[in-house]
Amino acid sequence: xxxxxxxxxxxxxETTAKFLSDxxxxxxxxxxRDEPAGYDADFWRRGAELxxxxxxxxxxxxGGSISGSGIVDLAIVAHEFGAHAAPGxxxxxxxxxxxxxxxxxxxxxxxxxxxxTAVATWCIDESGRRLLDVDLAIRVDGDxxxxxxxxRPVEAAGQASHLLVTGRTGDxxxxxxVPAETSGVSVTPMNSVDLTRRFGAVSFDxxxxxxxxxxxxxxxxxxxxxxxxxxxLALANAExxxxxxxxxxxxVQWGFDRYSFGRPLASYxxxxxxxxxxxxxxxxxxxxxxxxAEALAGGDPRASMLLSAGKxxxxxxxxxLMHDCVQxxxxxxVTYEHDIHxxxxxxxxxxxxxxxxxxHKQRLADLAEQQEEARGKADS
Amino acid sequence: xxxxxxxxFRRRAHEWIRANLRPASGSTQTLRGGGDEQDLxxxxxxxxVQRMLFDAGFAGICVPTExxxxxxxxxxxRAFNDELVGYEYPARLQVPPxxxxxxxxxxxxxxxxxxxxxxxxxxxxxIWMQLLSxxxxxxxxxxxxxxxxxxxxxxxxxxxxxxxSGAWWANWGLVLARTNWDVPKHRGLTVFMLPLDxxxxxxxxxxxxxxxxxxxxxxxxxxxxxxTDRVGDVDDGWTVGVRWMFHxxxxxxxxxxxxxxxxxxxxxxxxxxxxVRDAGRLxxxxxxxxAGEALELGLVTEALNHRVARxxxxxxxxxxAAAVGRLLMCTxxxxxxxxxxxxxxxxxxxxxxxxxxxxxxxxxxxxxxTASIGGGTTEMARNVIAERVLGMPREPSLDRNVPFRxxxxxxxxx
Numbered sequence: 147x148x149x150x151x152x153x154x155x156x157x158x159x160e161t162t163a164k165f166l167s168d169x170x171x172x173x174x175x176x177x178x179r180d181e182p183a184g185y186d187a188d189f190w191r192r193g194a195e196l197x198x199x200x201x202x203x204x205x206x207x208x209g210g211s212i213s214g215s216g217i218v219d220l221a222i223v224a225h226e227f228g229a230h231a232a233p234g235x236x237x238x239x240x241x242x243x244x245x246x247x248x249x250x251x252x253x254x255x256x257x258x259x260x261x262x263t264a265v266a267t268w269c270i271d272e273s274g275r276r277l278l279d280v281d282l283a284i285r286v287d288g289d290x291x292x293x294x295x296x297x298r299p300v301e302a303a304g305q306a307s308h309l310l311v312t313g314r315t316g317d318x319x320x321x322x323x324v325p326a327e328t329s330g331v332s333v334t335p336m337n338s339v340d341l342t343r344r345f346g347a348v349s350f351d352x353x354x355x356x357x358x359x360x361x362x363x364x365x366x367x368x369x370x371x372x373x374x375x376x377x378x379l380a381l382a383n384a385e386x387x388x389x390x391x392x393x394x395x396x397x398v399q400w401g402f403d404r405y406s407f408g409r410p411l412a413s414y415x416x417x418x419x420x421x422x423x424x425x426x427x428x429x430x431x432x433x434x435x436x437x438x439a440e441a442l443a444g445g446d447p448r449a450s451m452l453l454s455a456g457k458x459x460x461x462x463x464x465x466x467l468m469h470d471c472v473q474x475x476x477x478x479x480v481t482y483e484h485d486i487h488x489x490x491x492x493x494x495x496x497x498x499x500x501x502x503x504x505x506h507k508q509r510l511a512d513l514a515e516q517q518e519e520a521r522g523k524a525d526s
Numbered sequence: 527x528x529x530x531x532x533x534x535f536r537r538r539a540h541e542w543i544r545a546n547l548r549p550a551s552g553s554t555q556t557l558r559g560g561g562d563e564q565d566l567x568x569x570x571x572x573x574x575v576q577r578m579l580f581d582a583g584f585a586g587i588c589v590p591t592e593x594x595x596x597x598x599x600x601x602x603x604r605a606f607n608d609e610l611v612g613y614e615y616p617a618r619l620q621v622p623p624x625x626x627x628x629x630x631x632x633x634x635x636x637x638x639x640x641x642x643x644x645x646x647x648x649x650x651x652x653i654w655m656q657l658l659s660x661x662x663x664x665x666x667x668x669x670x671x672x673x674x675x676x677x678x679x680x681x682x683x684x685x686x687x688x689x690x691s692g693a694w695w696a697n698w699g700l701v702l703a704r705t706n707w708d709v710p711k712h713r714g715l716t717v718f719m720l721p722l723d724x725x726x727x728x729x730x731x732x733x734x735x736x737x738x739x740x741x742x743x744x745x746x747x748x749x750x751x752x753x754t755d756r757v758g759d760v761d762d763g764w765t766v767g768v769r770w771m772f773h774x775x776x777x778x779x780x781x782x783x784x785x786x787x788x789x790x791x792x793x794x795x796x797x798x799x800x801x802v803r804d805a806g807r808l809x810x811x812x813x814x815x816x817a818g819e820a821l822e823l824g825l826v827t828e829a830l831n832h833r834v835a836r837x838x839x840x841x842x843x844x845x846x847a848a849a850v851g852r853l854l855m856c857t858x859x860x861x862x863x864x865x866x867x868x869x870x871x872x873x874x875x876x877x878x879x880x881x882x883x884x885x886x887x888x889x890x891x892x893x894x895x896t897a898s899i900g901g902g903t904t905e906m907a908r909n910v911i912a913e914r915v916l917g918m919p920r921e922p923s924l925d926r927n928v929p930f931r932x933x934x935x936x937x938x939x940x
Contacts, residue, residue: 149833149836149837149840149842149843150836150840150842398916401918402918410919412912412916412918412919413918413919415909415912415921418908418909418912418913418916418918419905419908419909419912421911421912421916421918422853422907422908422909422911422912422916423853423857423908425850425911425915425916426830426850426853426854426857426911427854429830429833429834429847429850429851429854430826430827430829430830430854432833433826433829433830433832433833433834434825434826434829434830436829436833437829437832451821451825452825452829454818454822455821455822455825455826456826458818458819458822459822459823459826504815506818506822507814507815507816507817507818507819507821507822508811508814508815508818509818510817510818510821510822511799511802511814511815511817511818511821512814514797514798514799514817514818514821515799518797518799
């Protein structure tokens with residue numbers, strides 16, 4: 147996380163951290179495993195009061211940021227979510243709130259997200275498609291939009307009151323806000339590695355909604371979709387680094403506390419070197435997560451590459467860090483009783499969502515190639 | 527005095543660079559390189575460019591004005607580095623000449639020493655190298671065996687130093703020598719400055735496995751150094767040495783280094799995409815993924831370098847955190863060279879002139895560990911991180927609190 151927070155940001159971070167420690171302690175997380183929603187509605191509403199869903203929304207629509215840079219502020223919340231393996235649909239609710247804020251429609255839905263009485267989710271991923279390659283069709287039929295296709299995995303699909311659906315209209319992309327109870331929408335719950343995050347497969351069987359359900363212009367949503375994707379990456383990166391930080395801190399403490407053969411684990415050079423490697427991955431994760439979020443907040447064109455580099459690095463090296471933390475705990479590290487898996491789970495699920503490390507590496511090559519072509523054109 | 531704003535400075539740099547410097551040639555030292563003559567010609571050009579920078583007010587951007595610098599901030603240096611992308615620059619004059627050598631002089635030199643040498647360094651007239659490692663010691667630099675014995679106002683140096691880059695064309699060296707054998711190893715060292723053409727200095731060039739002959743070993747035989755060329759106090763050389771190694775670890779993060787932004791990311795050899803293209807694999811998703819990983823690691827190490835530099839500057843991180851950046855950079859560089867080698871396919875093992883950027887990836891791969899060895903091995907960096915950053919117990923050592931002459935020593939090839 148950012149090395150130098152402003153005093154307002156630090157206060158905000160502490161407030162969030164304290165709230166999560168009090169309201170979502172590790173024992174509570176274990177109990178939430180069996181709760182259908184994975185989080186408590188009142189918990190979410192109180193979190194929204196702290197600002198969890200208003201940072202990407204303009205003041206004119208009832209939101210507001212701490213520092214003037216809502217993305218960076220929200221990344222601070224996401225970091226704490228990871229550090230506490232906290233429940234609640236943080237990424238999806240904020241992505242939908244940002245989309246509604248940008249396009250100005252559906253103020254009543256946005257109001258519900260802002261006060262935390264409702265949650266919404268973004269239906270983007272599909273099975274077997276390349277990153278951001280969408281097959282679900284949204285066609286215009288008179289005064290209706292007709293949606294057909296399947297989205298999966300969709301976070302909080304069973305809890306969301308509204309679904310922001312990204313689909314294809316001819317060669318362009320269209321986004322539609324669909325009330326979850328609309329006829330033809332069906333949600334099939336999925337299994338997940340995370341204890342508290344819930345996912346579903348959402349089928350749209352010729353779902354018909356009025357034209358004004360569109361969020362932005364039909365067929366012209368690609369820039370908005372890319373922005374939402376970037377937001378999701380920035381938040382997932384920050385959250386995973388938070389989870390890595392807690393797992394690492396627990397494991398460092400363990401290294402000091404645990405003795406074998408009359409010495410603390412932290413006195414063995416073979417293990418010290420592994421801690422050093424983990425520290426380098428952790429700090430690399432912090433650095434790239436922060437640069438990505440700051441670049442996105444500042445409209446820097448380097449943002450897309452930084453975010454993909456972060457998603458690939460934090461997914462892959464974060465996984466190595468997590469499993470080294472498990473290894474250093476020995477058998478305890480693979481028990482349900484020990485806390486380490488709570489953070490391993492969060493980092494693992496985030497690694498898979500919004501593009502795997504492998505997909506983001508390929509995206510980096512694509513982006514670098516586009517950059518070269520643009521440079522070539524500029525030079526000629 | 528009002529300081530030129532970063533943006534004004536950037537604009538001035540932008541125009542000057544484009545009006546005066548040549549585009550980067552992208553030439554690299556290779557097996558097929560032009561040999562010593564070409565190296566010397568490149569060094570001469572770099573000295574010339576350094577002089578041009580000095581005359582235009584762009585040398586020593588963060589060096590105080592009384593020593594010939596500009597007295598500006600790291601932000602100014604970064605702006606200059608941004609503008610330098612795509613242009614030639616005095617690459618050989620940065621690390622180790624500007625940091626750690628000049629940085630050590632600025633920190634520990636006397637007023638006379640700084641006034642005498644720093645302007646010359648900034649003009650490209652004096653190129654400094656570090657005489658630090660020894661054949662017997664490797665990473666244990668405080669175990670130096672090179673001795674300095676006082677004779678009146680002079681010191682007489684004897685011993686051997688190794689892994690000095692460019693000593694065959696450089697002018698001056700910083701030397702760490704033992705001045706007291708009756709105290710524990712860290713308390714009997716002293717730092718000197720030494721002209722590399724001084725009587726008694728013999729420079730031997732080492733051929734690396736890729737044919738590169740930049741690294742040297744120096745043999746010092748009754749080399750006489752005046753006491754006025756001592757840097758820091760007698761027997762207090764480790765105080766200097768600790769900061770010396772800090773400045774060395776800062777490398778391209780140092781405010782004294784001029785280098786195009788992203789040079790670490792792109793590598794001196796240009797974009798990894800050129801390797802994919804010249805290997806004929808642009809349509810191959812496997813090759814593209816490997817290239818993407820190389821790009822990823824470049825972006826992450828660059829971001830980490832910024833983070834560490836900012837952390838150290840603001841005091842939120844200890845100086846020792848430089849080892850964190852260095853470890854990730856070195857392990858990533860090794861991985862990146864493996865990635866390029868993998869992308870090159872069979873051309874990694876055998877290539878010809880038609881293979882473009884896919885050629886010689888095998889040579890780079892053979893040299894993969896270089897970055898993880900030079901400037902202190904990554905094993906040393908891992909010790910530093912574990913012990914000095916994470917506070918873990920130190921390794922037991924048999925040479926602490928023992929007079930250095932009683933410390934057991936093994937044999938070494940010299």
